[in-house]
Amino acid sequence: MFKTFALLAYFILFHATCFAQKPNDSQIEGRYVKYFELEPETIYTQTNKSKYFANETLWFKSYIYNTKTQLPYLSTTNVYAAIYDVDGRMIDKKLLYAIDGITNGEFKLSEYAPGTYFLKVFTNYMRNFSESYHSLQEIEILGDDFAQQENESLENEYDFQLLPEGGHLLNDVNNTIGFKILNANGEGAIIESGKVLDSKGQVITTFKSNELGMGKFSLMLKNNDTHFVEALLEDGTKINTEIPKAQPRGIAVKINNLNATNLFISIQTNKSTLPELLDKTYSLAIHRDGLMKKIDLNFQDGKYDYLINVPKQDLLSGINIITVFNDENKPLVERVIFNSSKTPIENVELVNTYPNSDSTKIRLRTKLKDTIQKNISISVLPSSTKAYTASENIISKFLLSPYIEGNIENADYYFSNNDRQTTYDLDLLLLTQGWSKYSWNKIFSSPPKELFHFESGMQVKGKVSDKDKNTEIIFLHKESNTMLNSGISEDGYFGFENLLLLDSTKIYFSLKNKKENLSKANVYVNIYPAYQKDSINTHGLKSKKPINILDNNAFYENFILENTTSLDTVMLEVSKKRQSKNQIIYGGFNTKKIELENIYDDVTLVTDIISANGFDVYNSPRGIEIAARRGVGYSFSGKPASPNIYIDNQLMGEAQMIILMNLMVKDVDEIFISRTPSPGTVGVAGGLGGNINIYTKKSFSGKYLEKQSSFSSKIVEFGYSLPEKYQSPFYNASQQESFSKYGVLNWIPNLSNDENGEFEFKIPNYRYEDILLFIEGMGSDGSLISKTITINID
DSSP states (O other): OOOOOSSOOOOOOSOGGGGOSOHHHHHHHHHHHHHTSSOOOEEEEEESOSEEETTSEEEEEEEEEETTTTEEOTTOOEEEEEEEETTSBEEEEEEEEOBTTEEEEEEEOTTOOSEEEEEEEEOSGGGGOSSOOSEEEEEEEEOTTOOOOOOOSOTTOOEEEEEEGGGSOBTTSEEEEEEEEEOTTSOBOOEEEEEEEETTOOEEEEEOOOTTSEEEEEEEOOTTOOEEEEEEETTSOEEEEEOOOOBSSOEEEEEEOOSSSEEEEEEEEOTTTHHHHTTOEEEEEEEETTEEEEEEEEOOTTOOEEEEEEEGGGSOSEEEEEEEEOTTSOEEEEEEEEETTSOSEEOEEEEEEEEOSSEEEEEEEESOGGGOSSOEEEEEEETTOSSOOOOOOHHHHHHTGGGSOSOOTTGGGGGTOOSHHHHHHHHHHHHHHOSOSSOHHHHHHOOOOOOSOOOOSEEEEEEETTOTTEEEEEEEEGGGTEEEEEEOOTTSEEEEEEEOOBTTOEEEEEEEETTOOEEEOOEEEEEESOOOOOBOOOTTTSOOSOOOOOSSGGGGTTSEEEEEEEOOOBOSSOOOOOSOSSOOOSSOTTOEEOOOTTTSOTTOBHHHHHHTTTEEEEEETTEEEEEETTOSSBOTTSSBOOOEEEETTEEOOGGGGGGGTTOBGGGEEEEEEESSOOTTTTTTSSOTTOEEEEEEOTTHHHHHHHHOTTOEEEEOSSOBOOOOOOEEEEEOTTOHHHHHHHOOOEEEEEEOOOTTSEEEEEEEOOSOSEEEEEEEEEOTTSOEEEEEEEEEOO
């Protein structure tokens, strides 16, 4: 007998011991968990807008999420961003470095012809999955040469679909039938009135659609009954279709998800089916992303309707997939619901605006306090903009799209308000979507295999052609302050992992023998990941609507001038002015900055400056040795105490001290010397003699190392692209109307809140009154923020 359940069965996690109840249960649950063992990254990308002119820049921010845990995907580092043309051919590609589940970047569009393009952001690990987890946005580059696309569809062509709840109709039960109607462009059309007729033309029930062309009605069906649907659309078009015949045997499901605290699940069957169900145990599973709760279904003689009451606090957060299995583990009916009573969705609200003569400061507030660090992005556009046409937001991307097949029209609408109407419309969407995007055939027979590894940083692998008596190879990359040693195998192979190598920079190699002497390395090197071209399938992605790009082409001439302006927009906290250009990370205790300007010549050796500040400097066959004249003790070997030497915050080992040999003042930006050991550094790598921090000029590394006979080099042809600081186009002030449609006020990719949950930024004043803030964000606790705020600035 079915009862009102106060608590569903436990979550099924990744432990085989959880599946020892009985063979059938274990078979379903074990395969389900196995299918989701590999946890994919899901990416959402916000762009600063969707329509650009060719001399603008596309700015974007990407968020990486684990939909199972509903937390940022913290282990992701390597993220790819690529631009494709309308035929799916790759035009440009970048490698981005993600930290704490976020990254951002840009593409300059000056070389792009007017037309439709796609921005795809993805990872290598996603290639293991048949489902799509990347982000893909359509963008348009406007211009005089952008030919309007022809509308190949008929003006009044509509697709009207009848979609039974659970997947099929059943005789002798009160079926719920969802419907949706799409126009030639794939958009929902409004049904003003509709009715269901029997074979005699009698009206059985009436209906109408919501604004997105969806709705539902209930209908009791008898064996061999014929029913028709008539619908009148807003434009006067009439739709007539026959309702499919119901199945004579089976089970049906009806869901009531409008109650605030409970989910009601009705399992129905009929007289023809019930005798076959007696003494058989069916099961109802509520699941998502490898997490599952189960209830046994035991049918009783003479009972055709079974009501299950599930407290929503016992459901999974967000999407829940409800599937009924028969005694042979075959899925019979399925329904997707959204649990809005328990989600990671958080709100953001406007605190105040502070207008000034040239700019306006805006302050916003969340309830997240200090959980968000640089995890909010905001695009600021005029309120009459035509340039921002994003079809989804971070909430719909992470909480809805991974489970639904196909495109979702106005996906952001379903999370714009948490009221009864949007809850009802979201449930209609899920009803009409039918079963989830995950195929049970794949779940039971072909779980994902890890054929593509999870990339973490970059790798350098190579072979030394002249190993001889050399035992180690030294790797140097100045831009990331990286100097590493690696052993060399008997066959001459070596490797370095988890590197942060910037695009178009150089890496250097030197060999070290047992006597710790250095010599130039003759090496063959491969750098991973390497640049690879790919393509995307744009079938079904190309816009079918005729696009009137420029209402008056001449009106937009000289809209954007050649100059750009850099906006210092983020004003989160007042930072103290530092005397130093560089930040000392190690050995900064009781430090003294050495004044170089007007005191030392450009050709003065840095070792002479160190010697003049309390240290003895010795030349040795291995390079340079430095000892304190007045240290706090002696090393374990009995020699005078040595200081820790840091060059660009990279601790120098004995073999690396060769860099100091010919280092001159002209190569150096700043020098800091402390003759006092820093707490925690004594005994780590010398340090009893104090600490010396040297910061070199950007031009030093390449010039110096190229001259050294002990270093060979290789260019990183495809490395990480560092995000540039936002540059605002220099708009023509006389073109106010064009600016209101396609201009950008600001793009702020990395905002952080203070201890009160507030954050603020500035926007320039362009003689407008209303502006739009398109806000997206993700907290370290998995909280998701998406909101559009209109602000009046008078």
